[in-house]
Amino acid sequence: MSPSSSGIRLPEAVERGEEISPTEVLAWALERFSPRVLMTTAFGLNGVALIHMARALDPDLPIIFIDTGYHFPETLETKRRMVESYGLNLIEYAVPPSVEEDEIRSGRVSFTENPELCCAERKVEVFQRVLEELEPIAIISARSQYQSDTRRELVPIELEGRPVRVNPLASWGLEEVKQYVRDQAIPYNPLFDRGYTSVGCWPCTRPTEPGEDPRAGRWSDQDKQECGIWLVDGAVVRQPQPSSGPDPNEG
Numbered sequence: 001m002s003p004s005s006s007g008i009r010l011p012e013a014v015e016r017g018e019e020i021s022p023t024e025v026l027a028w029a030l031e032r033f034s035p036r037v038l039m040t041t042a043f044g045l046n047g048v049a050l051i052h053m054a055r056a057l058d059p060d061l062p063i064i065f066i067d068t069g070y071h072f073p074e075t076l077e078t079k080r081r082m083v084e085s086y087g088l089n090l091i092e093y094a095v096p097p098s099v100e101e102d103e104i105r106s107g108r109v110s111f112t113e114n115p116e117l118c119c120a121e122r123k124v125e126v127f128q129r130v131l132e133e134l135e136p137i138a139i140i141s142a143r144s145q146y147q148s149d150t151r152r153e154l155v156p157i158e159l160e161g162r163p164v165r166v167n168p169l170a171s172w173g174l175e176e177v178k179q180y181v182r183d184q185a186i187p188y189n190p191l192f193d194r195g196y197t198s199v200g201c202w203p204c205t206r207p208t209e210p211g212e213d214p215r216a217g218r219w220s221d222q223d224k225q226e227c228g229i230w231l232v233d234g235a236v237v238r239q240p241q242p243s244s245g246p247d248p249n250e251g
């Protein structure tokens with residue numbers, strides 16, 4: 001390994017511009033950042049595949065699930081089946097107040113009135129709480145380039161900003177993910193068999209048509225493509241940049 005311009009040692013193969021497997025990316029991240037590394041998931045198809053890979057390397061890896069209050073029952077059932085099958089170290093963050101309390105209190109249905117505010121309150125602020133309480137140096141996500149235009153240039157290891165973002169499935173395609181889930185008999189959200197190609201909150205998710213981007217069914221009637229969790233300074237990160245953040249070796 002050799003140090004990058006930010007001081008972080010990337011795998012040598014990545015520095016040479018070579019592709020390494022999702023398991024190799026995971027192993028690098030776990031070896032380098034444990035115990036201050038975690039994975040976030042909403043138990044999508046990519047998510048269950050990556051959880052399966054990660055728990056084989058580290059059964060105690062914290063898996064973070066943000067319960068927005070608007071998840072499909074099928075998503076919650078997938079979560080339950082994954083925990084039952086693999087005994088995950090699942091840490092759930094719920095959003096106070098509940099959807100019902102919030103709607104009674106404010107007299108509005110937040111996702112229809114203002115999806116940006118709804119995502120800010122029910123995802124981004126909760127995610128900030130995760131960062132403050134658990135202080136991860138690195139976060140593993142199951143995002144892939146195939147999912148949308150905003151993710152087309154996603155790289156396996158994003159160095160800019162803190163925490164470091166690790167995307168082991170960055171270059172995997174949907175068919176590879178499906179094949180892995182099938183081969184390993186991993187529980188998955190049955191909505192993926194009913195025309196859904198990305199599953200978020202039920203008010204903001206519809207099935208997609210053939211030829212549409214997998215994430216085209218998310219906020220499809222809105223000028224919105226991301227919930228905001230993965231934006232850095234308001235933008236989708238496309239290439240690693242030198243970072244002035246804290247030393248990732250700390251802790």
Ligand code: SF4
Pocket residue numbers: 068070110111114115116118119120122123200201202203204227
């Ligand atoms: S995806 Fe929709 S329902 Fe979920 S937090 Fe965002 S706006 Fe609210």
